Amino acid sequence: MYRSVLGGIILSKLLIKNDVSSYLEVHKQDMLDDLIEFVKKESPSYNKELVDECGTYLSQLFQKRLDVGYELIEEKKVGNHLKFTIGEGKPQILIIGHFDTVWKEGRLSLRKEGNKLYGPGILDMKGGIIQSLWAIKAIQELNLPLNKKIVFLCNSDEEIGSGASKKYIEEEAQKSDAVLVAEPAVAGSGALKTARKGTGSFVIKIWGRAAHAGNHHEEGINAIEELARQVIVLQELTNYEKGTTVNVGTFTGGSGRNVVPEYAEAHVDLRVSTEEEARRVTDIILNLKPILKGINLEVTGGLNRPPMVKSEQTRELFECAQSIASELGMKLEEASVGGGSDGNFTAAIGVPTLDGLGSCGKGIHAEYEHIQIDTLPERASLFANLLLRL
Numbered sequence: 001m002y003r004s005v006l007g008g009i010i011l012s013k014l015l016i017k018n019d020v021s022s023y024l025e026v027h028k029q030d031m032l033d034d035l036i037e038f039v040k041k042e043s044p045s046y047n048k049e050l051v052d053e054c055g056t057y058l059s060q061l062f063q064k065r066l067d068v069g070y071e072l073i074e075e076k077k078v079g080n081h082l083k084f085t086i087g088e089g090k091p092q093i094l095i096i097g098h099f100d101t102v103w104k105e106g107r108l109s110l111r112k113e114g115n116k117l118y119g120p121g122i123l124d125m126k127g128g129i130i131q132s133l134w135a136i137k138a139i140q141e142l143n144l145p146l147n148k149k150i151v152f153l154c155n156s157d158e159e160i161g162s163g164a165s166k167k168y169i170e171e172e173a174q175k176s177d178a179v180l181v182a183e184p185a186v187a188g189s190g191a192l193k194t195a196r197k198g199t200g201s202f203v204i205k206i207w208g209r210a211a212h213a214g215n216h217h218e219e220g221i222n223a224i225e226e227l228a229r230q231v232i233v234l235q236e237l238t239n240y241e242k243g244t245t246v247n248v249g250t251f252t253g254g255s256g257r258n259v260v261p262e263y264a265e266a267h268v269d270l271r272v273s274t275e276e277e278a279r280r281v282t283d284i285i286l287n288l289k290p291i292l293k294g295i296n297l298e299v300t301g302g303l304n305r306p307p308m309v310k311s312e313q314t315r316e317l318f319e320c321a322q323s324i325a326s327e328l329g330m331k332l333e334e335a336s337v338g339g340g341s342d343g344n345f346t347a348a349i350g351v352p353t354l355d356g357l358g359s360c361g362k363g364i365h366a367e368y369e370h371i372q373i374d375t376l377p378e379r380a381s382l383f384a385n386l387l388l389r390l
Ligand SMILES: [Zn+2]
Pocket: 098, 124, 125, 158, 183, 184, 341
């Protein structure tokens, strides 16, 4: 008798999972259709008009699929953000997903090649938003009980640093027991992201003195020479063991071959794995001093996203996802990555954050950006089952 009761419990658990998975498998084409329409609404971060049109599509889709209203968080410069609330009560889970992309309108086209679907922002991260939406849809349609309210925040400016949405993300995260980020999974392995580097950016501006390169060479102060010396100083701050990288990504200056250059500038990218390194290296860069006599130097910028350091609670959250994955017959790894996301903000204020729960594919920010179509239902099922467990 005891054995049969236990068996019954196990059986019913498995049945719930199968229901979610098979529901999503049956609706694979609907998910795909929603995603294609979503990707067609191009949404380059800098184009408020287009991003807002895309947001309108998204709000209508939530209404149609989940019968849920939305709260519009209006912005003047960037696109408006959208907040959806599913369920009620106090304890809440926060899902974050950005619907802006790095792609200018018309830059990439939507096309299908076998199991791959290519398009602007399809992997980063419109696919993840659609999967999460369908995960909730499956839970609703199957009448499965959620333990917590879900707040689904869709922001419009992640690809340009989330300057406008950061405060709303932090505000909702403070009220949440966990944050799930539907950013793409690690390419190739499908791994979740439990740690991300912090990111910083800086502009180095240098003024020297112009002079005729032939007649008055000695009177000039060469801004390019100064910048070249500063580039060496900056690049040498890289320390792979500590996870710190400094990359001088652009270098411009001068006005003509026969003129001692008066002005030069560089744009610099910083990645750090710890708060300590963030402070140390940021301090050095902001306090660069001129090397040549007579040079004026100005540094602007700083840390944009703090490092997402894996906490004990994040480890538990990952282990929960991993055990669900194995129940679903999937293998799930975790990884630490160099790129930042809005998960960095929520982890930095101490809320357990699991990132990379979105689509599987390759080529974020690259021309070959695509998702693997056949993974849509299984990743959505993983997401749904995680929501049910939390
Ligand atoms: Zn992204």
